[in-house]
Amino acid sequence: MARAASLSGYLELLPQERIVEQHVLDTLRRVFEAHGFASIESRAVEPVEVLLGKGEIDKEVYGVSRIHDDAAEAKQALHFDLTVPFARYVTENAGHLAFPFRRYQIQKVWRGERPQAGRFREFTQADIDIVGDGELPVRSDVEIAVVMARALQALNIGDFTLRVNSRKLSEGFYRAIGIEDTAAVLRAVDKLEKVGEDRVAAEIAESAGATQAQAQQALALASIRTADPDVAAQVRALLGAEAVGETALLEEGLAELSLVMGELSTRVPGRAEADLSIARGLDYYTGTVIETVLHGHEELGSICSGGRYESLATKGKRAFPGVGLSIGVTRLLSRLLDAGELAASRTVPTAVYVALSSDEDWGAAQTVADQLRARGISAEVALSAEKFGKQIKYADRRGIPFVWFTHDDGAHEVKDIRSGEQTPADPAIWAPPAEDRTPQIISITDEPSTAEEL
Amino acid sequence: MARAASLSGYLELLPQERIVEQHVLDTLRRVFEAHGFASIESRAVEPVEVLLGKGEIDKEVYGVSRIHDDAAEAKQALHFDLTVPFARYVTENAGHLAFPFRRYQIQKVWRGERPQAGRFREFTQADIDIVGDGELPVRSDVEIAVVMARALQALNIGDFTLRVNSRKLSEGFYRAIGIEDTAAVLRAVDKLEKVGEDRVAAEIAESAGATQAQAQQALALASIRTADPDVAAQVRALLGAEAVGETALLEEGLAELSLVMGELSTRVPGRAEADLSIARGLDYYTGTVIETVLHGHEELGSICSGGRYESLATKGKRAFPGVGLSIGVTRLLSRLLDAGELAASRTVPTAVYVALSSDEDWGAAQTVADQLRARGISAEVALSAEKFGKQIKYADRRGIPFVWFTHDDGAHEVKDIRSGEQTPADPAIWAPPAEDRTPQIISITDEPSTAEEL
Numbered sequence: 018m019a020r021a022a023s024l025s026g027y028l029e030l031l032p033q034e035r036i037v038e039q040h041v042l043d044t045l046r047r048v049f050e051a052h053g054f055a056s057i058e059s060r061a062v063e064p065v066e067v068l069l070g071k072g073e074i075d076k077e078v079y080g081v082s083r084i085h086d087d088a089a090e091a092k093q094a095l096h097f098d099l100t101v102p103f104a105r106y107v108t109e110n111a112g113h114l115a116f117p118f119r120r121y122q123i124q125k126v127w128r129g130e131r132p133q134a135g136r137f138r139e140f141t142q143a144d145i146d147i148v149g150d151g152e153l154p155v156r157s158d159v160e161i162a163v164v165m166a167r168a169l170q171a172l173n174i175g176d177f178t179l180r181v182n183s184r185k186l187s188e189g190f191y192r193a194i195g196i197e198d199t200a201a202v203l204r205a206v207d208k209l210e211k212v213g214e215d216r217v218a219a220e221i222a223e224s225a226g227a228t229q230a231q232a233q234q235a236l237a238l239a240s241i242r243t244a245d246p247d248v249a250a251q252v253r254a255l256l257g258a259e260a261v262g263e264t265a266l267l268e269e270g271l272a273e274l275s276l277v278m279g280e281l282s283t284r285v286p287g288r289a290e291a292d293l294s295i296a297r298g299l300d301y302y303t304g305t306v307i308e309t310v311l312h313g314h315e316e317l318g319s320i321c322s323g324g325r326y327e328s329l330a331t332k333g334k335r336a337f338p339g340v341g342l343s344i345g346v347t348r349l350l351s352r353l354l355d356a357g358e359l360a361a362s363r364t365v366p367t368a369v370y371v372a373l374s375s376d377e378d379w380g381a382a383q384t385v386a387d388q389l390r391a392r393g394i395s396a397e398v399a400l401s402a403e404k405f406g407k408q409i410k411y412a413d414r415r416g417i418p419f420v421w422f423t424h425d426d427g428a429h430e431v432k433d434i435r436s437g438e439q440t441p442a443d444p445a446i447w448a449p450p451a452e453d454r455t456p457q458i459i460s461i462t463d464e465p466s467t468a469e470e471l
Numbered sequence: 472m473a474r475a476a477s478l479s480g481y482l483e484l485l486p487q488e489r490i491v492e493q494h495v496l497d498t499l500r501r502v503f504e505a506h507g508f509a510s511i512e513s514r515a516v517e518p519v520e521v522l523l524g525k526g527e528i529d530k531e532v533y534g535v536s537r538i539h540d541d542a543a544e545a546k547q548a549l550h551f552d553l554t555v556p557f558a559r560y561v562t563e564n565a566g567h568l569a570f571p572f573r574r575y576q577i578q579k580v581w582r583g584e585r586p587q588a589g590r591f592r593e594f595t596q597a598d599i600d601i602v603g604d605g606e607l608p609v610r611s612d613v614e615i616a617v618v619m620a621r622a623l624q625a626l627n628i629g630d631f632t633l634r635v636n637s638r639k640l641s642e643g644f645y646r647a648i649g650i651e652d653t654a655a656v657l658r659a660v661d662k663l664e665k666v667g668e669d670r671v672a673a674e675i676a677e678s679a680g681a682t683q684a685q686a687q688q689a690l691a692l693a694s695i696r697t698a699d700p701d702v703a704a705q706v707r708a709l710l711g712a713e714a715v716g717e718t719a720l721l722e723e724g725l726a727e728l729s730l731v732m733g734e735l736s737t738r739v740p741g742r743a744e745a746d747l748s749i750a751r752g753l754d755y756y757t758g759t760v761i762e763t764v765l766h767g768h769e770e771l772g773s774i775c776s777g778g779r780y781e782s783l784a785t786k787g788k789r790a791f792p793g794v795g796l797s798i799g800v801t802r803l804l805s806r807l808l809d810a811g812e813l814a815a816s817r818t819v820p821t822a823v824y825v826a827l828s829s830d831e832d833w834g835a836a837q838t839v840a841d842q843l844r845a846r847g848i849s850a851e852v853a854l855s856a857e858k859f860g861k862q863i864k865y866a867d868r869r870g871i872p873f874v875w876f877t878h879d880d881g882a883h884e885v886k887d888i889r890s891g892e893q894t895p896a897d898p899a900i901w902a903p904p905a906e907d908r909t910p911q912i913i914s915i916t917d918e919p920s921t922a923e924e925l
Contacts, residue, residue, distance in 0.1 A: 023563055024514065024547070031567050032509040032574070039510060051844040053821035053851030055486040056493060060478065060593055061515070061579065065538065077537050083583040084519065084534040084548060093478070094538060109477055113485050115818070115869050117854050120486070125515065129537040139514055147854075154854050156833055163837075284837065364569070367507035379610055383617075383738065390505040397507030400571050400601075400608050415569050 026130065026138035028347060033416075034354055036361035038141075040458045041172060041350055042123055045143045048168040049121040052160075054145050057120050059102035061127075062093040067105060077129025095127040099144045100323075100341060104330035107148050107337050116150035116337070117157065123346075135317070137347055143168075144323075146341030148330065153338045155273050158305040158325055159280040165321055165342045166285040169309070173460045174353060176312040177320070180242075180292035181281070183274040183305055184324070187238065187293065189267025190252065191225075193260040194234050200300075201225035206239050207296035239294035246278040248291040270304075277305055303327040307342060311349070314356075320349050362457035363416025366395045368449050369431070370412035371421040373402040378423065385421060385429070388444040394454065396421075409434060418453045480584065480592035482801060487870075488808055490815035492595075494912045495626060495804055496577055499597045502622040503575040506614075508599055511574050513556035515581075516547040521559060531583025549581040553598045554755075554777075554795060558784035561602055561791050570604035570791070571611065577800075589771070591801055597622075598777075600795030602784065607792045609727050612759040612779055613734040619775055619796045620739040623763070627914045628807060630766040631774070634696075634746035635735070637728040637759055638778070641692065641747065643721025644706065645679075647714045648688050654754075655679035660693050661750035693748035700733040702745040724758075731759055757781040761796060765803070768810075774803050816911035817870025820849045822903050823885070824866035825875040827856040832877065839875060839883070842898040848908065850875075863888060872907045 022028060030038060046056070062081050069078065080091025096102045099122045107114065123143045130136045145164055147157040162179055169177050187206070188199040196202060205220040214236055221232040234255070241251050249271040256267075274291060281289040297306040304325035311320050323342035330337040353359040369389055371382045379398060386396035399408050405422075412420050413434050420432045421442070431442040448454075476482060484492060500510070516535050523532065534545025550556045553576045561568065577597045584590045599618055601611040616633055623631050641660070642653040650656055659674040668690055675686040688709070695705050703725040710721075728745060735743040751760040758779035765774050777796035784791040807813040823843055825836045833852065840850035853862050859876075866874050867888050875896070876884045885901060886893040902908075 023559075024516070024518070027514040027516070029514055029560065029564075030512070031564060032511055035510050035512065050820035051847070051849050052840075053819055053824075053849055055819045056489050057486055058484070058489065060481040060483055061581075062478070062481070062593070064478070079535050080538040081533050081535055081549065082545075084532045084545060091536075091538060095535070105477075106483065110483075110485060115865060119819070119851065127515075139516070149854075154830075156830075156854055160852075160854075280834065283834065365507055365509045365573075366504035370507075376608075376610075380734065380737065386506075393505070395505050395507055397573065398614075400603075400611055400614075411569060 026132040026136070028137050028139070028351060030354075031364070033361050033364040036364070036366075036456050037354060037359050037458060038346075038350055040361070041346060041359075042141075042143070044171050045123065045168050045344070045346075046121070048164065048171050049145055052119075052164045052167075054119045054121040054164070057103075057106065057122055058124055059096070059099070059106050059122070061095055061125070063096050063102055063105065065092060065094045068094050068097065068101060079127050079129055097126055097128045099124060099126060099142050099343065100146070100326075100329070103144070103146060103148075103341075104337075104339070107330045107339075108332040111150070111332060111335070111337070116148065117153060118148045119145070120148075121145045135348055135352060137351070140345065140347035142343050143346050144341055144343040146339050148337045148339035150337060151335070153340065155276055155304070155325075156280075158273070158340045159277050159284070161323070161340050161342050162277065162281055162289065162305075162307060163284045165309075165344070166281075166288040168344070169321065170285075170288070173462055174311065174349075174358065175314075175462045177288070178310050178312070179281070179289040179321070180295050180308045180310065180319075181274065181277060181289055181305065182291065182293050182295035182307075183270040183277075184296075184302055185266050185304055186252070186270025186274050187296065189264065189270045190238050190256065191231075191235060192262040193256060193264045193267050194231050195261040196221075196225055196227050196231055196235070198225040202227070202235055203296045204298070206235065206294060207298050209239060209294050241293040242290060244282070244287075244290040246275055246282050246291075248278060248293075249275050252293075273304060297322065297324055301326045301329045305340065314352060317348065317352055320345060356461075358461040360459045361416075362459060363418075365397075365415050365417060366456065367397050367412075367415070367417045368394050368454055369396040369419045369421050370408070370417045371396060371398045371423075372405060372408045373399040374423070374425065375402045378402070381423065382421075385423060385444045389447075392448060394448060416456070419449055480586040480590070482591050482593070482805060484808075485818070487815050487818040490818070490820075490910050491808060491813050491912060492800075492804055494815070495800060495813075496595075496597070498625050499577065499622050499798070499800075500575070502618065502625050503599055506573075506618045506621075508573045508575040508618070511557075511560065511576055512578055513550070513553070513560050513576070515549055515579070517550050517556055517559065519546060519548045522548050522551065522555060533581050533583055551580055551582045553578060553580060553596050553797065554600070554780075554783070557598070557600060557602075557795075558791075558793070561784045561793075562786045565604070565786060565789070565791070570602065571607060572602045573599070574602075575599045589802055589806060591805075594799065594801035596797050597800050598795055598797040600793050602791045602793035604791060605789065607794065609730055609758070609779075610734075612727070612794045613731050613738070615777070615794050615796050616731065616735055616743065616759075616761060617738045619763075619798070620735075620742040622798070623775065624739075624742070627916055628765065628803075628812065629916045631742070632764050632766070633735070633743040633775070634749050634762045634764065634773075635728065635731060635743055635759065636745065636747050636749035636761075637724040637731075638750075638756055639720050639758055640706070640724025640728050641750065643718065643724045644692050644710065645689060646716040647710060647718045647721050648685055649715040650675075650679055650681050650685055650689070652679040656681070656689055657750045658752070660689065660748060661752050663693055663748050695747040696744060698736070698741075698744040700729060700736050700745075702732060702747075703729050706747075727758060751776065751778055755780045755783045759794065768806060771802065771806055774799060810915075812915040814913045816913060817872075819851075819869050819871065820910065821851050821866075821869070821871045822848050822908055823850040823873045823875050824862070824871045825850060825852045825877075826859060826862045827853040828877070828879065829856045832856070835877065836875075839877060839898045843901075846902060848902060870910070873903055 306324035308319035760778035762773035763775035
């Protein structure tokens with residue numbers, strides 16, 4: 018990871034690092050599928066107007082056009098997230114899907130970010146979403162959060178907290194205290210961690226036309242952070258008897274957040290807290306919003322974010338409300354690899370390296386390797402009969418645990434490179450210990466590996 | 472698959488089709504890793520000059536540039552294959568790799584093809600390559616071919632033949648009969664299946680300055696097709712006593728092809744034949760070249776192609792010779808899905824659908840589902856307590872085999888939707904039959920499934 022990228026902003030992993038990435042992606046897939054989420058992939062390009070019409074319009078989008086074409090203006094561009102393409106996929110294929118539709122999608126996305134440490138122009142996202150036809154119960158918000166909490170838990174990367182809010186609650190509260198331009202307040206509050214309370218208060222006053230008192234109340238709301246599912250009591254206490262605007266949206270938001278927090282405290286205890294400062298920048302969120310902090314890596318920002326959107330996907334009068342969360346895999350992985358908190362025990366899948374006494378033995382050695390492969394043991398055969406010491410060194414350098422020797426009299430022996438122990442073995446029945454079959458993923462967390470847990 | 476793509480040339484699969492694709496990619500990965508090949512991924516973009524300097528320069532390459540940039544000229548472009556990026560990766564990371572380096576790479580590539588049936592602008596390739604430092608024995612050509620033959624066999628898509636030739640043999644033969652511009656002859660012979668013998672003979676005469684007799688001899692060489700490892704005898708018979716040019720390269724080619732065919736007939740019997748018409752269009756091949764025909768789908772062209780390249784990857788005076796083969800996964804998959812020769816038994820990973828008697832039971836139903844998930848059984852819970860008939864219909868429509876009911880008295884029952892049989896069950900111990908745990912892949916071939924074989 019200390020290597021300089023030959024193209025700024027593009028990360029390419031070495032084989033050993035890629036094994037860690039494969040483990041991360043396999044683990045996510047396993048958890049998603051255990052919960053009934055189906056995989057889809059969308060094409061990498063979208064019409065430019067689809068990308069610029071929705072979502073983060075200030076993102077730097079990469080246009081794509083044939084190099085021999087004269088047209089300077091690209092009609093298509095690389096997708097910058099998986100939510101907008103998914104909404105397009107759902108409306109296009111609605112007739113072929115059964116709703117509610119649960120899908121996961123693990124793909125690369127591209128953004129023309131200014132290159133800086135830990136920011137990439139090409140990166141992998143892992144998304145889950147549930148989309149309904151016309152309606153979607155708030156229980157799906159709970160389900161999405163539970164599945165992602167379990168997925169992060171299964172990665173065994175340490176303690177994390179899902180920070181949960183409801184846009185209905187925040188906007189309802191702003192209305193209740195008499196602010197009309199609630200979107201402006203949300204945009205200001207979204208910057209709280211970056212610019213601090215004073216500047217947010219000033220922005221609320223300025224852009225939403227709020228009084229100092231209103232701005233302070235909005236900030237007070239954003240300061241509520243609690244694992245207690247009864248967050249409603251604290252919000253009501255803050256509001257007091259001062260409600261000057263309508264409170265219907267606020268009540269809806271309080272009910273939804275209480276339900277979500279109640280279920281989360283039961284199903285993934287200790288993994289979620291209500292945090293009323295969470296706003297999310299994107300316009301399309303309409304209810305539950307979630308960000309996730311990895312303890313000890315707060316500088317990463319949110320490692321898993323998303324929320325509820327009512328009308329991102331529409332087809333005529335038909336709306337497909339959805340809720341989803343997305344893990345920024347590359348950013349997270351790159352940080353954990355850099356910090357030495359995740360590593361693989363070897364650079365190759367190979368468990369057994371079959372050595373050669375002479376080049377003529379290559380066919381016989383392949384037959385030995387095939388006997389191992391037939392039982393699911395990864396094996397490779399030396400391409401040249403170099404000195405045994407050199408063959409062993411080659412295996413050792415790549416972390417392969419066992420080297421196989423076939424002697425001139427046809428006897429077989431297998432050597433554990435780590436201990437140096439060499440024992441007679443029969444290629445038809447010998448197997449390595451279970452933990453040596455595939456590369457081990459080493460995690461710095463002291464918790465026992467939870468890779469097989471949900 | 473009968474759906475029209477909303478963007479011409481871009482294929483997007485439905486969830487059920489994607490399950491087949493996942494099965495194909497998982498199978499390839501399993502076979503590649505069993506043989507010790509390590510996974511890498513390269514970034515999707517390369518500097519334009521890297522792509523246009525090597526490989527198929529006439530391919531339509533997609534340029535990439537930030538949409539807000541004025542620069543009309545793209546400096547980067549999407550890769551159109553995985554060989555050129557891999558060569559760049561090897562030279563860049565040579566200091567961190569152990570040679571010979573075996574890698575597999577399964578990624579999307581992009582080509583600005585004219586849209587037509589079965590031709591895609593975005594498609595997935597699955598490549599394996601072995602790269603050496605300075606030298607690489609011809610045994611690695613055998614290894615690559617064996618691994619790919621086994622991978623195709625494991626896909627259970629019917630009978631196929633690897634068509635093997637050596638560029639050294641062809642070029643050596645042309646030299647031996649006195650033709651100097653051997654590259655021109657290769658380019659002409661490469662078109663044999665498309666344009667026929669007469670036009671190829673004319674092109675050889677014209678572009679390589681050959682006599683009619685020389686052109687006919689080159690065509691006679693291209694007509695040799697045999698499963699007999701002793702292909703050398705037929706070539707020598709054809710050459711007769713007429714060698715006017717040097718024969719060293721021919722001898723080298725004959726020796727290599729004989730070795731490769733001999734080993735293949737032992738290790739993957741019936742899967743390979745020498746076919747001296749195989750030329751491959753790409754300039755960088757220098758030795759063994761291979762194409763693969765899937766019987767009954769000859770119109771697909773080659774489903775798996777590649778060969779030996781001596782100097783694609785170089786770093787100063789250091790050369791990294793390699794050999795590789797590539798499967799065009801999307802083209803193959805799309806054809807087999809269209810033909811109904813591969814299909815999945817359901818549209819979701821879910822094995823058990825937990826029904827709801829009332830919305831309030833959702834938490835308890837999730838607890839049942841969690842007991843199943845903890846044992847690796849994919850389960851999902853209804854989001855709403857609709858009528859049981861409707862819940863069963865929803866599960867059935869997606870091919871989920873089992874529906875779970877919890878009665879008011881706490882008793883559990885599980886229903887096999889296919890048979891209608893409903894039996895008492897304990898969520899802590901019940902499991903579906905092994906074949907129902909994951910979606911089944913249905914293949915039209917009558918052969919028993921070889922998914923677990925090497």
